[in-house]
Amino acid sequence: MTDIARNRRTAANTVRMEDVARAAGVGMITVSRALNTPDKLAPATLARVRAAIDKLRYVPNLTAGSLASNRSRIIAVIVPTIANSIFSDTIDGLAETLVEHRYQLLLGQTQYRINEEAALVDAFLGRRVDGLVLTGIKHAPGVRSRVKRSLIPVVETWDITTRPIDMVVGFSNRAAGNASAHYLVAKGYRTLGYIGGGDDRSLARLGGFREGARACGVHGVATVLVPTPSNPTDGATALANLLAHDAPRAVFCSNDMLAAGALFECARRRIAVPRQIAVMGFADLPIAAGIEPTLTSVQVRAREMGQRAGSLLLQRLSGETVRDRVIDLGFAVVERASA
Amino acid sequence: MTDIARNRRTAANTVRMEDVARAAGVGMITVSRALNTPDKLAPATLARVRAAIDKLRYVPNLTAGSLASNRSRIIAVIVPTIANSIFSDTIDGLAETLVEHRYQLLLGQTQYRINEEAALVDAFLGRRVDGLVLTGIKHAPGVRSRVKRSLIPVVETWDITTRPIDMVVGFSNRAAGNASAHYLVAKGYRTLGYIGGGDDRSLARLGGFREGARACGVHGVATVLVPTPSNPTDGATALANLLAHDAPRAVFCSNDMLAAGALFECARRRIAVPRQIAVMGFADLPIAAGIEPTLTSVQVRAREMGQRAGSLLLQRLSGETVRDRVIDLGFAVVERASA
C-alpha cells in the first residue's frame, strides 16, 4: 500500500515495529510492551516477539518513541571543560547513576566562555532533554528564565545557593576559600598568596580566602590569576611570579594541577616545602596523595556530586517529590605534607 | 478541532511550528526554512517569522525534526572513561569540530568493561545517531556487524589498522612501544621495565616494547600491570614492585600519570632520575613538561585525533567521498630530562 510512498523517505530495508508485530503474529503494542514493560506480557508471547526481533534484527527507533511519549531519556550536562579532571569525575558519577536507569548523556562544554552556555541550553531544550545539569550558579543572560520555562528538572552543581533555578548539589566555594585561609593561618603562616583561574568558582574561593585571611588578621593576599583551563606549567609560572614579588609564606591554589606545578617549581629551585613555603591545593585529585611532598588539599567529592545530581533528576522524573532541593555536600581540608 | 485530543498528550502551552506560522501569516514550511535555510527566504518574510518566533518564545522540537528528516544531528562517542585526560582531550577536539556544524555529542563510557560497549552501541543506534566514534580497534562481540549494518559513518580511534570497520584515525600502539624500547636502549639503558594497564592498547604497546627490546638484544621486560583507570599512586606502587625484584635500569609507563607516580616514588626514595633509573611516559600530558624532572614521553596528539575523527564524519555526512579512510597520525618521542 504505502510502499511507494515509504520509499521516498525511508531506506527501503528499514525494519519497523510493525514488521516485527507481523512476524510475531501480534499487535504493535505487544512489541512495544515486550521492549518497555516485558513483565506485563505472557511469557509465551514475549518469547515469540523476542524471536521475531532477533530474526529481523529490529532496532527500535528511540527518536520516534521520544516524539510519541514526550520523553527523550536523555539528560544534558554542561561543564566548562572535561579536559579538567575535576568535572570529568562529576560527569562520571552522573553517567554511572543515569545509565542504570537507561538514560543517556548529552555533553556540552562552554570552554569557560559564558555565552556558549546559552547556545548549548537552547540546543538541549530543543532536543527535549528530560533533565539538565549545569555547572555553577551564575549563568549567561536568559539561561535561567528559559530553563525555568521548559519545566524540566535542573540541577546546578559545583557551588551552592539558597535560590537555585530548581535544585542544587554542591558546596560553598566561598566557605572553602575561607576555611583554607583559616587552616593556613592556624598552621602559623602569616602571609598568604592565591593562584587560580578567573572563573566564577575560583573567584568565589578567592573571595572567601581573602575574607578568612582578614578575619585572622592577615591583610592582603598576593594573587595571581591564570588562564582556564590551567595546567601545571601555569602553576609553576604563577609561583615564580609570586616569589619574585610578595613571596608569601603559604600559597593556596584553586586546583591541584596548579598546586602540583607550584611544587615542581619549588623542587627545581630547591625550595623546601613546607619549610620555606607551604602549598595547598583544591579538589583532592589522585595526584595530591601521590605527589612528593604529598599535597594538602580541599576535598570536594566531585563524583558524589554527579551521583546526587543524577538521583535528584531521577526522583523528579519518576514523579516523586524532592524534599531537599539544596544539597550541600560540604568539603574537607585534607592535611598532608605540603602545608 | 484537535484541541481536546492535544490536551491528552501534550502540555497545553506548548508552542509548535504551526503556531508560529499562524502568527507570522505564513505556512509551516516557511517557518521550517527560516530555521534551517534562512538564505532561501525573502528577507521580509524571514524577519516576520523571526519576530513571531521571538514573540511566542518558540523552541523547535528537534526530536520531531529528526524523525521526519531521518537525521539526528547527534554523534555518539564511546571511550573507556573520561576520568583519564587522554581520552577527554580527544573528546574535546571532537566536540570542538562538531559543535561548529551544529552536531551534538552523546557520551558513553565502558569503564574498561568491554561488554558495556555492545549495550552502548545498541542504545546509540536506537537513537539513530548520525555517526559513531569508537576507542580502539578491538570490540565486543557483535559490535562490528551491528555497526556495519547501521550504515552510519564510524571512526575508530587510538589505534590503527588496515581493516577498520569504516574509518580509523590514530597511531600504532605497537610501533610506539617498539620505538620507546629502541629509544631507551639507544640511550644506553640495557635492562627494561614496563608499567601499564591491562587494556588492549596498553597491551599492544607492551607487545611492541618487548619486540623492540628483543630487536635491540635486550631479553625480558620486567612487567607490572595495574588496574585501569590508573593513577599516580598505582605508578608509585608498581615502581616499588619493580625495584624490589628486577630493578630495571629504565621503565616505560603506559601513561604519564603512572610515570608521574613513579617519579614521585623516586623522589621519596632519593633515587636520582635518570642517573639511577630512567622513566619514560606516554601521551605527553601537560604534567610531563611541568614535572621535576621533566618527563620524556611519547606524544600522540589526542586532541587532533578527535578533530580528525569529527572531520571524517562531517565529510561523510555531507555526502563527500572520503579518500583516506585510514589516518595514521603517528607519534613522537619527546625527549626531556627523565630518560
Add this chain to the structure above:
DNA sequence: TTGTATGCGTTATCAG
C-alpha cells in the same frame, strides 16, 4: 493480557 486507531511536531514532496 492484547488489539485498533490516532496523535506526537517536524520535514520532504511536488505544485504553484
Add this chain to the structure above:
DNA sequence: CTGATAACGCATACAA
C-alpha cells in the same frame, strides 16, 4: 520564493 499535505515510527487511550 512559498504552500498544502503526507509521511517519519512509535506510544497512548480506550476497547475488547
